[in-house]
Structures are given as C-alpha cells and as structure tokens.
Amino acid sequence: MSKVVYQGRSYERLDDESVLRCLLRNEIRVPYSCESGACQACTMQAIKGTPPPGSQDDLKETQKSLGYFKACVCRPDEDLEVALLDDAHNHKxxxxxxxxxxxxxxxxxxxxxxxxxxxxxxxxxxxxxxxxxxxxxxxxxxxxxxxxxxxxxxxxxxxxxxxxxxxxxxxxxxxxxxxxxGECFYHETNGDGLLAVGTGSGLAPLWGIVRDALGRGYDRPIIVCHGAMKPENLYYVDELRQLVETHENVSYFPCLSDVAEGDLPAGMSLGFPNDIAFAQQPSLAKWQVFLCGNPEMVNNTKRKAFLVGASLKNIHADPFVMASPS
Ligand SMILES: Cc1cc2nc3c(=O)[nH]c(=O)nc-3n(C[C@H](O)[C@H](O)[C@H](O)COP(=O)(O)OP(=O)(O)OC[C@H]3O[C@@H](n4cnc5c(N)ncnc54)[C@H](O)[C@@H]3O)c2cc1C
Missing domain, CATH: 2.40.30.10 (Translation factors)
Structure with missing residues (x-):
C-alpha cells in the first residue's frame, strides 16, 4: 500500500483508504466536509508524486497544474508527499x-x-x-x-x-x-438548448445560471423544471413566471410530487422535475444540462441525460451531498 508523506513523516495507507482518512486517522487536522469530492473543502497540494486524475476532477486547470487534489477521493497507487494549502492559497x-x-x-x-x-x-x-x-x-x-x-x-x-x-x-x-x-455554470456554446432541473434549494444555482445565460444573449430554448413535494415548498414561482413573460425562449415547469391530481394548482405539473424535463425534451443531443439539489435525483438524471444524447462535457451537476459525520 502506498504512503502519504506529510511534514516529513510517512503514513501508511490502509487498504482503500483515502489520503484524507489516512491523515485524519493519524490525528492530522485537515478541513473537510462532504467527503465525496463535491465540496473541495479538503483540497491539498501534492509536493512529490502525481495525484490520480479522478482526485482533480472539477478543479481549475491552474490548480491541477500546481498539483492540487481533493484528499477525500485521492487513493494514489504511488507514494505522495502532500501539504495543506496555506492561507495564501486558500483565501478566506x-x-x-x-x-x-x-x-x-x-x-x-x-x-x-x-x-x-x-x-x-x-x-x-x-x-x-x-x-x-x-x-x-x-x-x-x-x-x-x-x-x-x-x-x-x-x-x-x-x-x-x-x-x-x-x-x-x-x-x-x-x-x-x-x-x-465548482464548474456548474453557463458555458457559451452553439448548443441547441439549456435544460435546468432542480429540487428544493437546488433552484439557487439554476436561478443564477439561467439569468446569466439570458444576460449573455442566449436565445435558444431554456427549460427550467423545479421540483418540490407541495406547492408551499416551491419558491420564486412569480419571479420565474416573470422571466417567461419577458423571454419567449424560456419555459418553466413547477413540479409537485406529493399532491392529489385534483388538488394540482393551475400551471403546475404533477411528478418529479426530471420526469417532466424528459417528457418536454426527450433528446438532449447538443443541449447543456444543469442539475442541482437532491443527490439521487441529480445522479439518476445525469445518467439518463447522457443516455438521451447529452455529452458528458455538457452536463453540469451539483448534487447537494451532505457533510460526512466528523
Ligand atoms: C456543492 C454543494 C452545494 C450545495 N448548495 C446548497 C444550497 O445552495 N442550499 C442548501 O440548502 N444546501 C446546499 N448544499 C447542502 C449543504 O452544504 C449542507 O449539507 C446542508 O445545509 C445541511 O447542513 P447542516 O449542517 O445543516 O446539516 P448536518 O448537520 O450536516 O446534518 C444533520 C443531519 O441531517 C441530515 N441531512 C443533511 N443534509 C440533508 C439534506 N440535504 N436532506 C436531508 N437530510 C439531510 C444528515 O443525515 C444528518 O443526520 C450544498 C452541498 C454541496 C456539496
């Protein structure tokens, strides 16, 4: 098993242990939160050795070139000498x-x-x-x-x-x-459309992304599907309807998963936002796709979006994974 070297001392990794877990087990304090590669709180720098590519996903190219990696998903085959990012590299x-x-x-x-x-x-x-x-x-x-x-x-x-x-x-x-x-933001391309699917507070990044795209002159179809269980769990309904009023390329589907059909408020859809999205747009070839919120919804929809034609580089997903217990 490879070793992790930190401040001149070597620590043996156990089985499939991540660099983060190896250091924590040896009582070295490394900041961390989600422990699934999403939040980047445990980003460290490799001083010697090469971090495996998967541990650098979603980092900026400049960070990758400096040897930055996410310690929670880093399981190197070779020995790795690592350092915590100092304040200059991790500005608060x-x-x-x-x-x-x-x-x-x-x-x-x-x-x-x-x-x-x-x-x-x-x-x-x-x-x-x-x-x-x-x-x-x-x-x-x-x-x-x-x-x-x-x-x-x-x-x-x-x-x-x-x-x-x-x-x-x-x-x-x-x-x-x-x-x-994170890389979940609008990229200017010649694509055919933009699909934004979110649950709960997963609307937050989508609200920014859609307005950013419109502000940059995006004129192809934009579909926003926001899901909640009941009408009272939705928000920004009026603001999104206003966006539809002022931009003819925007459609908005507020989706409710926990109401009886007869109780469905006018203008709302019954079901999960990802199902409503695929019903609206069965093929996603050349579409940009943004998925945020419930991790299960995000990961399932990511797979399905790929299967119906979206290229992986055009699928931007932020599953709101919870922090691992400390
Ligand atoms: C990239 C990213 C972006 C995020 N963006 C947002 C955002 O914009 N808005 C937002 O509200 N959250 C967002 N989150 C989630 C957020 O970081 C926290 O996980 C969340 O606020 C819960 O933290 P907490 O300290 O209150 O709960 P904790 O103290 O961490 O958890 C307490 C208990 O609640 C449970 N739990 C934790 N999270 C959830 C959940 N989401 N659903 C159900 N049970 C849960 C856990 O099992 C735990 O037992 C994001 C997460 C990631 C990784």
Whole structure:
C-alpha cells in the first residue's frame, strides 16, 4: 500500500483508504466536509508524486497544474508527499449579511456583501465556516447584475449549520467563507438548448445560471423544471413566471410530487422535475444540462441525460451531498 508523506513523516495507507482518512486517522487536522469530492473543502497540494486524475476532477486547470487534489477521493497507487494549502492559497473572505428573508417555511435567502473584490460565475458555490465545520452553498446571484451575493439555505431538521444560518445569524454579522468553487455554470456554446432541473434549494444555482445565460444573449430554448413535494415548498414561482413573460425562449415547469391530481394548482405539473424535463425534451443531443439539489435525483438524471444524447462535457451537476459525520 502506498504512503502519504506529510511534514516529513510517512503514513501508511490502509487498504482503500483515502489520503484524507489516512491523515485524519493519524490525528492530522485537515478541513473537510462532504467527503465525496463535491465540496473541495479538503483540497491539498501534492509536493512529490502525481495525484490520480479522478482526485482533480472539477478543479481549475491552474490548480491541477500546481498539483492540487481533493484528499477525500485521492487513493494514489504511488507514494505522495502532500501539504495543506496555506492561507495564501486558500483565501478566506469575510462576508457581511446585509439581508435575510424566508422564501418559504424552510428556505432562507441570505444576501451578503464582500468587503473586497470577489469574482465568481453564477451557479458556483462557496464554503461557509462555522468554527471547524464547513458547508457548501450555491450562489443564486449573477455578477454585474446583482449587487449582493445571494444564497438559498434549506433548513435541514437537526442540521447544525443550516439551522444556525436560519436562526442565529443576523444582518450585520460576518461569515467566513472560501470560494468560489465548482464548474456548474453557463458555458457559451452553439448548443441547441439549456435544460435546468432542480429540487428544493437546488433552484439557487439554476436561478443564477439561467439569468446569466439570458444576460449573455442566449436565445435558444431554456427549460427550467423545479421540483418540490407541495406547492408551499416551491419558491420564486412569480419571479420565474416573470422571466417567461419577458423571454419567449424560456419555459418553466413547477413540479409537485406529493399532491392529489385534483388538488394540482393551475400551471403546475404533477411528478418529479426530471420526469417532466424528459417528457418536454426527450433528446438532449447538443443541449447543456444543469442539475442541482437532491443527490439521487441529480445522479439518476445525469445518467439518463447522457443516455438521451447529452455529452458528458455538457452536463453540469451539483448534487447537494451532505457533510460526512466528523
Ligand atoms: C456543492 C454543494 C452545494 C450545495 N448548495 C446548497 C444550497 O445552495 N442550499 C442548501 O440548502 N444546501 C446546499 N448544499 C447542502 C449543504 O452544504 C449542507 O449539507 C446542508 O445545509 C445541511 O447542513 P447542516 O449542517 O445543516 O446539516 P448536518 O448537520 O450536516 O446534518 C444533520 C443531519 O441531517 C441530515 N441531512 C443533511 N443534509 C440533508 C439534506 N440535504 N436532506 C436531508 N437530510 C439531510 C444528515 O443525515 C444528518 O443526520 C450544498 C452541498 C454541496 C456539496
């Protein structure tokens, strides 16, 4: 089994152990959250040796060339000498909470202001720190359009960070964050259309991505399918309908999975947003596809989108995987 070298000491990896688990087992504190390669909180740098390619997925090309890798999904065949990213490589921003309001019973909108320049693409995510805990939240705002950064936070029963944000964090408070991260943003291409499918607060990045595409002059069909169980779990229905009014290439399907057919409100669809999406657009060849929210929905839809013609490079997915227990 290969070894992980950290600060001059060698640690043997056990069986299929990741670099992250090997270091944690040896009581080396490495920041981490989702432990599935999504949140990038455990990004480290290889000083000697080559990280396996899968451990560099979704990192920027510049980061890859510097040997950055995600420790939680790194299982190297060869010995790897590694370092934690220092503050210069992992800049922490202070964001002031300037507005907070609930979009429905379970989803909080936070608007944040950064005291320094913060460049991002609509749809990317940031990592918020609560002490040692780190959680990812996607950006719903569009740079140059929205003055503030916007987050949609769903309250998770028993969830440490979402409940802290929903109950304790007030306007005027400062949040420590890193980012932006992720590849789930609009890429200018000559494709035939753009499909955006999300559940719950998975609408956050989609709201940014769709408005970003429109702002950049995207004039081919855009289909937005947002799913929730009941009408009261949806949000931004009026805002999305307004987008449809002002842009003839946009269609919007609010989808409800837990209502009786007779109780379905007018203009809403019965079923899961991914099923409604495929019914609307059975072939996705040359389409850009954006999938966010419930991990099971995202991963199943990603597979199906590929099977109906979308190329993998045009499928952008952010499964909102939960943090692994610390
Ligand atoms: C790339 C990325 C982007 C994300 N973007 C967003 C976003 O824009 N908005 C948003 O609201 N969330 C988003 N998330 C999820 C978010 O990071 C947290 O996982 C979520 O807020 C729960 O954190 P917590 O500390 O409250 O719960 P925890 O304390 O981590 O979990 C408490 C308990 O709740 C359960 N649990 C955790 N998450 C969920 C869940 N989603 N559904 C059901 N049960 C759960 C766990 O089993 C655990 O037992 C994103 C995640 C990723 C990886």
């Amino acid at each position: 921003y202070q964001m002031e909470v300037v507005e907070r309001s609930f979009l429905n019973d379970e989803i909080l909108r936070l608007r944040l202001k950064c005291s320094e320049s913060f460049e991002y693409r609509a749809g990317q995510f940031i990592n918020i720190f609560k002490g040692d805990l780190i959680r990812s939240y996607s950006l719903a705002s569009v740079p140059d359009v929205d003055e503030m950064l916007e987050l949609h936070i769903k309250r998770v029963p028993g969830g440490v960070v979402s409940n802290w944000l929903c109950d304790d964090v007030q306007t005027g408070d400062r949040l420590t964050i890193t980012g932006p991260m």
